[in-house]
Amino acid sequence: MIPYDKALELALSCVSKPLPTERVLLLDAIDRVLASDIYANRDFPAFDNSAMDGFAIRAASWDKELRLVGEIAAGEHKEIYLNSDEAIKVFTGGAIPSGADCVVRVEDAVLDGNTLKVLKKPAVGQNIRKKGEELKLGELVLKKGTHLRAYEIGLIAGFGIPVIEVYQKPVVGVLSTGDEILDLGEQITKPTQIRSTNNYALVARLSQIGASTLHFGIFPDIKEQIAKAVELALSRCDVVITTGGVSAGEKDFVKEIIKDLGLELVFHKLLVKPAKPVLLAKGKDKLLFGLPGNPVSCLMALDVLVKPVLLKLSGREDYLPKFEVATLKRAFKRSDAQRREFLRGVCWSDSGKLFCDYSDKTQSHMLSSYIDANCYVIVPEGVSSLEEGQKVEILRF
Ligand code: AMP
Ligand code: MG
Numbered sequence: 001m002i003p004y005d006k007a008l009e010l011a012l013s014c015v016s017k018p019l020p021t022e023r024v025l026l027l028d029a030i031d032r033v034l035a036s037d038i039y040a041n042r043d044f045p046a047f048d049n050s051a052m053d054g055f056a057i058r059a060a061s062w063d064k065e066l067r068l069v070g071e072i073a074a075g076e077h078k079e080i081y082l083n084s085d086e087a088i089k090v091f092t093g094g095a096i097p098s099g100a101d102c103v104v105r106v107e108d109a110v111l112d113g114n115t116l117k118v119l120k121k122p123a124v125g126q127n128i129r130k131k132g133e134e135l136k137l138g139e140l141v142l143k144k145g146t147h148l149r150a151y152e153i154g155l156i157a158g159f160g161i162p163v164i165e166v167y168q169k170p171v172v173g174v175l176s177t178g179d180e181i182l183d184l185g186e187q188i189t190k191p192t193q194i195r196s197t198n199n200y201a202l203v204a205r206l207s208q209i210g211a212s213t214l215h216f217g218i219f220p221d222i223k224e225q226i227a228k229a230v231e232l233a234l235s236r237c238d239v240v241i242t243t244g245g246v247s248a249g250e251k252d253f254v255k256e257i258i259k260d261l262g263l264e265l266v267f268h269k270l271l272v273k274p275a276k277p278v279l280l281a282k283g284k285d286k287l288l289f290g291l292p293g294n295p296v297s298c299l300m301a302l303d304v305l306v307k308p309v310l311l312k313l314s315g316r317e318d319y320l321p322k323f324e325v326a327t328l329k330r331a332f333k334r335s336d337a338q339r340r341e342f343l344r345g346v347c348w349s350d351s352g353k354l355f356c357d358y359s360d361k362t363q364s365h366m367l368s369s370y371i372d373a374n375c376y377v378i379v380p381e382g383v384s385s386l387e388e389g390q391k392v393e394i395l396r397f
Contacts, residue, residue: 001269001276001339002267002270002271004270004271004304004305007267007278008304008308008321011280011306011309012308012312012319014266014280014287015313018033018167018312019167019238019315020167021035021036021165021166021168022165022168023163023164024163024164025162026153026157026163026164029148029153029156029164030148031148031149032148032167033145033146033147033166033210033314033315034143034146034148034152034166034315035144035165035315036144037140038159038164039138039139039140040136040141041137041159041161042137042159043136044134044136044158045131047095048128048129048130049074049095049096050090050092050096050103050128050129051092051127051128051129052092052103052106052127053090053092053106054089054090054104054105054108055088055089055090055104055118056088056089056090056096056097056102057082057104057118058082058099058100058102059101059123059124059126061085062104063118063121064085065116066087066116067085067115067116068086068087068089068111068115069082069086069087070088070089071088071090072088072090072091072094073094074091074092074093074094075093076095077095078095080097080098080099081097082097082098082099083099086099087104087109090103096128101128102122102123102124102128103122103127103128104126104127105127108122141159142155142156143317144315145317145318146317147316147318148166169210169211170212170239170310170313170314171211171212171213171236171237171239172212172213172239172240173213173214173233173236173240174199174203174206174214174216174243175199175215175218175219175229175233175240175241175242176196176198176218176242176293177218177219177220177242177243178221178244178293179251180193180194181193181194181195181196181244181293182194182195182196183199183218196218197367198291201298201299202241202243202291203215205302205303206241209307209311210314211239214233214236214237216229216232216233221245221251221252221253223253223256223257226253227253227257227260227261230242230257234261234288238285238286238287238313239286239287239306239309239310239313240286240288241291241302242254242289242291243291243293243298244293245290245293246268246277246278246279246290246291246293247277254279254290255290258279258288261288263281263283263286264283265281266281266282267279267280268290271338271340272339272341273336273341273342274292274294274300274342274364275292275294275298275300275301275305275364276292276297276339277297278291278301278305287309289306291306294364295367296344296365296367297364299367303395304376321395322396323394324354325354325391326347326354326356326377326391326392327353327354327355327356327389327390327392328357330358330388331385331388332379332385332386333386334379334384334385335384337384338381339381340378341362343358343379344358344361344369344377345357345359345374345394346372346374346375347375347394354394356392359373374397376394376397378394378395
């Protein structure tokens with residue numbers, strides 16, 4: 001059994017470079033990963049403009065009677081020079097005329113006919129958004145490897161860029177194994193049959209992680225059938241995930257088929273709880289993760305081990321899991337202290353401090369332990385009890 005840190009290192013080392021890139025429309029780029037740096041092709045803001053509806057004046061002449069000489073709306077381009085005894089009405093986003101050095105809010109002035117009286121002394125620069133104050137022409141705005149969220153997409157639109165280069169999404173194939181497993185819609189004919197949860201949860205989670213998914217179905221514990229299905233999946237996908245059949249039982253065939261498929265075993269069996277039997281095998285530009293059938297094992301292995309690999313493959317710079325430290329709300333005890341345990345838990349902030357609690361449903365078949373959970377609470381190897389108020393590591397979903 002290998003420790004989690006080592007397994008993660010080995011798994012990540014199987015990805016030597018990200019997938020190739022492609023060009024997509026900006027609106028198709030949500031949750032994709034930028035594959036080339038984006039530089040400012042213009043100052044941001046592009047010109048000095050008003051942050052308020054108000055009057056552009058010279059700050060030094062604020063206590064004089066000022067003559068209103070015109071107005072500038074957002075988008076209006078006017079060649080105006082403002083003299084010291086003058087004021088110009090400006091709207092939010094409107095260009096500041098040369099000669100003016102501040103904007104007085106509408107509320108801070110009284111207009112009587114064409115005469116403006118300013119009520120409060122303004123500071124130079126007040127309410128003016130300066131050209132280039134946010135981003136300068138030529139400045140690096142977004143680095144390659146950036147995860148594109150709505151915010152970054154808006155920023156790119158602000159530079160008028162309609163098509164961008166992103167990394168291809170990893171194509172991940174999912175297939176489940178088990179004689180007892182039924183798919184949605186299949187008739188239950190024996191009370192000992194169960195519905196498959198794994199393939200549905202995996203496909204859903206994988207699309208959240210930013211992968212394209214292909215679902216290859218559910219296969220009985222027949223070695224040849226599983227081998228054929230995995231072979232097909234490998235031919236179509238960058239990464240294949242199987243669930244079930246990876247432990248030490250007589251009907252656990254996933255490990256046995258690796259050699260026949262021309263794959264090399266990277267590891268099998270981790271010092272973690274749940275998900276001990278996880279297997280990783282690699283071929284040329286292909287990875288096969290054999291995840292255990294227990295629903296929690298399978299999802300937890302996806303979150304803590306497969307996800308970082310997929311993020312790295314997707315070109316993300318920040319592919320490593322971000323562990324945080326939180327204060328445990330309740331003591332925890334376990335009888336088997338050997339492995340690193342990932343409990344399902346909740347974390348929350350209170351008065352600037354991060355707290356966490358864990359689900360009492362600690363076993364690997366209890367998928368409902370995820371209800372309301374938003375993180376894993378981690379119990380280190382060799383530790384059999386945690387105390388209330390103790391600092392522990394957590395990993396948010
Ligand atoms: P295995 O890893 O094949 O030994 O399966 C471990 C446990 O997970 C057994 O109780 C299986 O019935 C259950 N299991 C396996 N595959 C699935 C699945 N796709 N959905 C839900 N439970 C499963
Ligand atoms: Mg099985």
